[in-house]
Amino acid sequence: MLFAVPSFVWATGNSFGARSTVSPSLVKLAHDGVPWFVAVLVVTGFLKLFGALVGIVLTRPRSPRIRRLAVFCGAGAATLLTWHGGLFVVQGVLVKAGFASVEPELAGLTGWYLYLWGPWFVIGGLAFAGATALRVRDSDDRRELRRYGAVGVLGALGLSLGAMVTGMG
Known part of the structure; x- marks a missing residue:
C-alpha cells in the first residue's frame, strides 16, 4: 500500500523523491500537471492499491x-x-x-x-x-x-x- 503513495503525491504536482530517482521528463509532466499524465499517476496509484488487495486475497481462503x-x-x-x-x-x-x-x-x-x-x-x-x-x-x-x-x-x-x-x- 505504501508503494501507491508516491503515485498520488506526484499526481498533485509535488516531486518529493522523484527529482533524483525518476526521469526528468516524467517529473516535468507531473510538476506541470499535464492532465493525461496526472490521470496515469492516479490510475497507477489505484492499481497499486488493488495489487495490495490481490496480495491479501491470495493469502486467505475465499470462494x-x-x-x-x-x-x-x-x-x-x-x-x-x-x-x-x-x-x-x-x-x-x-x-x-x-x-x-x-x-x-x-x-x-x-x-x-x-x-x-x-x-x-x-x-x-x-x-x-x-x-x-x-x-x-x-x-x-x-x-x-x-x-x-x-x-x-x-x-x-x-x-x-x-x-x-x-x-x-
Whole structure:
C-alpha cells in the first residue's frame, strides 16, 4: 500500500523523491500537471492499491470465484512486475558495462533503476508469483486455477506488448 503513495503525491504536482530517482521528463509532466499524465499517476496509484488487495486475497481462503480472480490477477501482476523490473536491471547492467548508452540527462538515474527500482519490481513480482503458486497448490481446483493463471500471464504479456508497440512502455 505504501508503494501507491508516491503515485498520488506526484499526481498533485509535488516531486518529493522523484527529482533524483525518476526521469526528468516524467517529473516535468507531473510538476506541470499535464492532465493525461496526472490521470496515469492516479490510475497507477489505484492499481497499486488493488495489487495490495490481490496480495491479501491470495493469502486467505475465499470462494472459488474470488480465488479464480485472485489467481488471474496475481499471475498477471507477477508477470508484469518481474518483466518490468527485469528490463530495468538488464538495461542498467548494459549501461554500466558500456554496452548501451542513455541520454546524458538520464545517466545519473541508471543506478537508481539498476539497484532500486528494478530489483524492487522483481521482488514484488516474485512475491506475487509465490503467493499465487501457494494459492493454486493449496486448492482443490488446481487445474482450473492454473488455466486462470495462464490467462493472467498471457494478458499481462499482451498489455506489455501493446504498451511497447504504442510507445507507452
